[in-house]
Amino acid sequence: MKKALQQTLQTAFQAAACALLLATAFANANANANAADEKEFTVIKAGRMVDVETAKVLTDQLIVIQGERIVSVGPAAAGKIPAGARVIDLSAATVLPGLIDSHTHLTSNPHEHGYSSLGTSTVRAALYGVRAARDTLNAGFTSVRNVGADGFGDVALRDAINDGDTPGPRMIVSGYAIGIQGGHCDDNLLPPEYNDTGRGVADGPWAARAKVREMVKYGADVIKICATGGVLSKGDAAGAQQYTLEEMQAIVAEAHKLGRKVAAHAHGTSGINDAIRAGVDSVEHASLIDAEGIKMAREKGTWLVMDIYNDDYILGEGEKAGFLPESLVKEKEIGQLQRDNFRKAFEGGAHMAFGTDAGVYPHGDNAKQFFYMVKYGMTPMQAIQAATINAADLLGKKKDVGSIKAGKYADIIAVFADPLADVTSLTKVGFVMKGGQQIKMARPD
Incomplete structure (x- = not known):
């Protein structure tokens, strides 16, 4: 009876240990997958970009995004597209913050x-x-x-x-x-x-x-x-x-x-x-x-x-x-x-x-x-x-949203027009991104 109980306990212990190892393996796999996701880059080529903080329109900008946040913003001529990055070409558009x-x-x-x-x-x-x-x-x-x-x-x-x-x-x-x-x-x-x-x-x-x-x-x-x-x-x-x-x-x-x-x-x-x-x-x-x-x-x-x-x-x-x-x-x-x-x-x-x-x-x-x-x-x-x-x-969210700036969420939109010349063009947003995820892309005919 005692021996049978010991075998039962040993079997249960082995099963628990196996489950723990599997759980650890899955956790490590998920962690590695998340780490891989975090290394994925998206780059937006902005023909015109509205810098709402300086009230200026910048031309030929590269917006580099990693995960859900913006990593860098700057002139395309001086920028570098990370290897393997997904590139979204908005060279013909005006890009604005969400x-x-x-x-x-x-x-x-x-x-x-x-x-x-x-x-x-x-x-x-x-x-x-x-x-x-x-x-x-x-x-x-x-x-x-x-x-x-x-x-x-x-x-x-x-x-x-x-x-x-x-x-x-x-x-x-x-x-x-x-x-x-x-x-x-x-x-x-x-x-x-x-x-x-x-x-x-x-x-x-x-x-x-x-x-x-x-x-x-x-x-x-x-x-x-x-x-x-x-x-x-x-x-x-x-x-x-x-x-x-x-x-x-x-x-x-x-x-x-x-x-x-x-x-x-x-x-x-x-x-x-x-x-x-x-x-x-x-x-x-x-x-x-x-x-x-x-x-x-x-x-x-x-x-x-x-x-x-x-x-x-x-x-x-x-x-x-x-x-x-x-x-x-x-x-x-x-x-x-x-x-x-x-x-x-x-x-x-x-x-x-x-x-x-x-x-x-x-x-x-x-x-x-x-x-x-x-x-x-x-x-x-x-x-x-x-x-x-x-x-x-x-x-109370100025640190995270409201402008296209390194460190903020990649909440970005675009119109295929000049909203500073015709503000009603903002009723026809062609591109929407929220937190680095593309929501919409509707190019004009």
Whole structure:
């Protein structure tokens, strides 16, 4: 009996040892494969390259990429292509950093607004986000900040993209937007017998602090709040202040303590100014910003993210997309004012980052906003900078994205035109690379 037990134990030990050796062998093989992958180079020949940091266009550049990051950038005449490197010839194109949209809602369907949105579950919205993420990436936007999604669908989408389950841009996400009961961030479409209150609702400083903690607990990278009413919500005035200064100060203090930035939805003047006083990192929309708000934003370094394209879609497609009649009235009241104030804010020296409110209009059309940014005061280079280094700074990702520079992710796009002569050419991105992986190559006919 004792001998049999010893033989059993010896057999088990040998099996375990064999399994350990096999596991070690597989681990070493994987490590060697990964090491081999890391040694693989890709080289882009750029006929023209937009250096957004110096605001210059460089010609005949070699961009050397190893793995997912850029190794070197420099003149082709002085550069060397590593042996065995994959070469992508963009000599006939203008190469730019991957674009960044600082205000998106990837899980929102632009064809289902108002009451038509009530039949969409949070799971279905998240699945819709898969398509929206793909369309956004194919349009040349390799990073986005998603500021508001039900069911933490944006958290799930971010994680799926990061895990390689679905293609999409790099995502900074907020989860639910936080706001007052009955305000822009509440659910106001159902009658009182449903007793329906939005998950992001928090009234009072301590409740608002607790809501920040909840968003962080479930994966939020950034905190989104509603300082004023909105255009697309029911029963509130877009310009009316909702959160008090005291409530916003509590939110900002809690978020910053937890290492999160705060984005404040704010259309109205008093809400914009109190949000800036409270220390938010960005003001979204900023439609009715005044001279005092522009001055404070400039002095405090508060970013303005003004979505000046989607007025076209709301007023042009609003009825078909299910926008509430009162939303169309509100948009007519403030849409042009926002564009005029965009010009004033830019001329006043405010910090401006590109953001479009994608999801209000169809995903993938983000670059249509460049036309209006130029129309209302920016040069094409300044508009491109707003969507690259400026937006990267706002997102807290300037070390990794926003320009074509050694050490940064190889997030690179190209157009077969000159976007500095015609900024609308950015709506026809022909080449997309994210993290060294080619996503798209569509040469012109």
